[in-house]
Amino acid sequence: MYAKLEEVIVKHDELLEALGSPEVLADPKKMMELNKALNDMTEIVEKYREYKRYQEDLDFIKTNIRAEKDPDMKDMMQEEMREIEDILPEIENQMKVLLLPKDPNDDRSVIIEIRGGAGGDEAALFAGNLFRMYCRYAERRKWKIDVIEKQEIGVGGMKEVVFTINGQGAYSRLKFESGVHRVQRVPETESSGRIHTSTATVAVLPEIDEVQQIVKINPSELKIDTYRAGGAGGQHVNMTDSAVRITHLPTGVVVQCQDERSQLKNREKAMKHLLSKLYEMELETQRLAVEGERRLQVGTGDRSEKIRTYNYPQGRVTDHRIKYTVHQLDAFMDGDLEDMIDALTTFSQAEMLTSAGE
Incomplete structure (x- = not known):
């Protein structure tokens, strides 16, 4: 040393x-x-x-x-x-x-994808809660938020939301959030007061800027469709084909954006989203090749893995990967994530030190 x-x-x-x-x-x-x-x-x-x-x-x-x-x-x-x-x-x-070797993406901004999982409308409401939680965390750190794609439902929830958080080191702080988030609470629409369990998935991708240096895309491998945006936005939204959908044919990855009025801006946002998703796929392939079956308990996160439970009746949040519990649920949902993120970072560093000593 x-x-x-x-x-x-x-x-x-x-x-x-x-x-x-x-x-x-x-x-x-x-x-x-x-x-x-x-x-x-x-x-x-x-x-x-x-x-x-x-x-x-x-x-x-x-x-x-x-x-x-x-x-x-x-x-x-x-x-x-x-x-x-x-x-x-x-x-x-x-x-x-x-x-310790530094993650080359730690200084980058992030693209976060949140989707409602099991639980119907309650899952969509929880996805909306998570979106607000990450937005409040970004605001506390004075980071900028920019929505790429959003599909809302009538009860105030979100079927899906994709957004960027632009700030120095955003990826280093949020990369452990990828995975399945589970909520246990009584839905507002539940008259009998029974506790329901619902889920939402979160994916955190490093935002890619140096496009040609990191991800190579052949334009002939892209299928680009334009369509009329839906949702709120007035007459302009319904009268012009401003929304953009891009399909990467070799991988089948599909991204779309309709948040901007300009088709060009929607295309730029969608391309950035696509590049980040392809980059994440390439990183995962490299990790699997190097690590084989031996994976760190805390990493970028498998989207199928249940990583955290938000228990409203008991007012607590538990991260299952590190067995760490925060008891101030209201503050946590309002963006006070620092203690949890610090604990995840410390655990990951300890795992790396242990691996380095073997």
Whole structure:
């Protein structure tokens, strides 16, 4: 680990020097690349330097405590030595986490797909609840939300909603949300007060910007249809073929968008959605090839896996992958997801550290 850390220090210093060169100063794109690389390693560099300072202090105390004659001073030095010896292992663990391979998509924005599952209208209502929950979480972090496709039902729920959350690091915070979400509650339409169980599926995709570099699409493999958008929106929605549906023929993946009045804008949104779905499929293929049957318990999430239960009568939310429960259901549904996301991230890091040590 320390050899790797020394390499990071050397690379960090080289980047600092390169940023001051006339060639980089004259090339804004290169400067942006170097600044990003520098920012990516700044935290680990600072943590390692903190570790070295503590280690130097500890070495100094150990060297001088033997020669110290004053009992009170010796007690103080021993106390300081114990404190440092308690701190160093914690910093070591933090450095190990920072050295873990970083998901290349962590800094990206996301596309989230939510669909009502088992449970009829109640499932659609729950899908609408989840959509609001993620929107409120995005608002708390000052991220921008943009709807791509939305199919509402008359009772106020959503059969399906696809939307983007644009913000630095959105994927790193939301990637563990993929899977089946289950709700247990008494529906508003249920007169007998019986608790029903319904589900909704969530898929979180990294939004792809560098199209040609990551996903190759042959235009001849696309079937693009236009049609009249449905739902609210006035006369314009019903009179023009602004909605767009794109089918990727080799995979059968279908995406559509009718949220914008402009057919061109709907096509751009649908293409971005398609690219993200194809990219996710490619990543999953690569993961299966590398990992085989051995999968991390927390990953991007299998959509068929029940990952979380929202129990309204007991006011709790339980994530089944890590056996973690939050008891403030109302706050959670209002977007207070930080504790749950932190717990999932910590568990995933622990799994990676365990795998790295095997």
